[in-house]
Amino acid sequence: MKFHEKILTRFLSCTSPVDKEGYLYKKKERNATYYRRWFVLKANLLFYQERPADRHLLGVIVLEGCTVQMLDSDGFFPFALQFGSGLKTYRFAAGDAQTQGRWVKALFLASHSYLSGLLRVLGRQYEGVSVDILSKQQQDSTNSCSTFKSLSPPTNSLLVPTLGPFPLVREGRSFSASAALPPPSMPTKMAAKKSPKKWPRRNAHVTPLNGPAPLYGEWPLVGSDPLVEFSKLHDFYGQEVQKAREEWLRSQQTEKEQSEKDLIDLG
C-alpha cells in the first residue's frame, strides 16, 4: 500500500502544533535491542528519527486502534503500543518514571477516535449550556434580544462519522482511549444535512473475501452514555499516572537514603 510519504513529512515540518517530543528507547523487533530515537508526536502520528536535527525520518506509527500499556520492570521504564491480535506491538522505554508516565498519557490522548469522542461530549455540553442560557434570556425581560450574543460554533456540524470503538484490552494495566465510545448520535439541532443517498452503496464496506471480519473494531454497546464511559476511562488512567508518580517518588527516596547511608559508612 502506498503511504504518500511526502504528505507525511510535510505535515511533520509544518507549523501545526507538536504535541510532544523527546528521546525514548525503541525496541527493534528482531534483535530485542533498544535503540535511542528522537520521537515527535503530532496529532495521531508518532514520527521517529535518530536525532532531532535529522532530515531523514526513520518511520512513523499511526496511532489508531492501539492500546497503550504501561509495563512493569525494575529500574527500567518500559511501555508498549499494542495493536491487537496478529498485529504489531511496539515496545519503548523511558529514562525515568515521570517521562514514562508523560508519554503513556500523551499517547493515550493522541488518537483521532479519542479526540472525536471528546468533541462529542463537549459538543453536547455546549449545546446544553447554550440552551439553558437561551431559555434564561427568554424568560428575562423583553429587551434581552439586543444583548444576546450569538453562540455559534465554527461549523454547523461537528459530528464527523467515526470508527466504532476498539476492544478494550484489559491485560494488566492497558487501556484504549476509544474503547467505550458509542457511535456519533446526531442532536437534532446540529445534524449534518443528511439527504437520501442516491449513489449505490454496493462495495461500500470492504470485508474480507475469506473468513470473518477482523475482531479489531467492534461495534459499541447500544445505549451507553459517552459521558459515563469517558469518565471511567479517565479515572482508570488517572490511577496509572498516580502509581507511576508514586513509584518515581519512592525511587527518589531510596536513592536519597542510599546516598545518606554511604556518607555515614566511611570507616
Next chain:
Amino acid sequence: MRFNEKELVCLSRQPSEMAAELGMRGPKKGDVVKRRLVKLVVNFLFYFRTDEEEPIGALLLEQCHVEREDSQTFSIAFLDEAERKYLFECDSEEQCKEWMDSIIKASYEFMRKNLIFYRTEIHRLTGKDPLEQYGISDETRFQVNSGSQLMTRDTSSL
C-alpha cells in the same frame, strides 16, 4: 520510511459512513480517471480497486485544501503543491458536497480547533473548564494558544 502497514490496512477495513465508488485521478500529468472505492477513515482517505481488500494507497488529510472543481467534482491539494491535485468525480452534486464536507471535518487539526472553541465557550459560559474533570486541562494538545510553539521537550531524560 517505515510505517505500520498491516495496522493501517486493518484500519482501512473498518466500517465507514463515507465509502463510495468515485472516479479518481492522480496529480501527475498523464494520470487518468479510474474507478476507485474511496473510503474515509479517521483522517485518512483510503482508495481501493473496486474488488480488492487491500487499499492501493492512503492519503493523510491534514494540511490539505479541498476545492470544488465543477458541480460533481472536487479536488484535494496538499501543502505547497497547489497545482498537484487529486481529483474526485462524484455521481451527484449532493454527493460531492457531502464528501468535501466530510473530508474537511475529518482533519485532526480542524477537530482540535473545534475542541478549543467548545472548551473556551463552555468555560466562558459556566466558569468551569470542561477538561478539568478528565485531568487533561494542562495537556499542550488542548491548549487555547496551541498554534504557537508549545512543546514538551524531554531531552533531559536520556
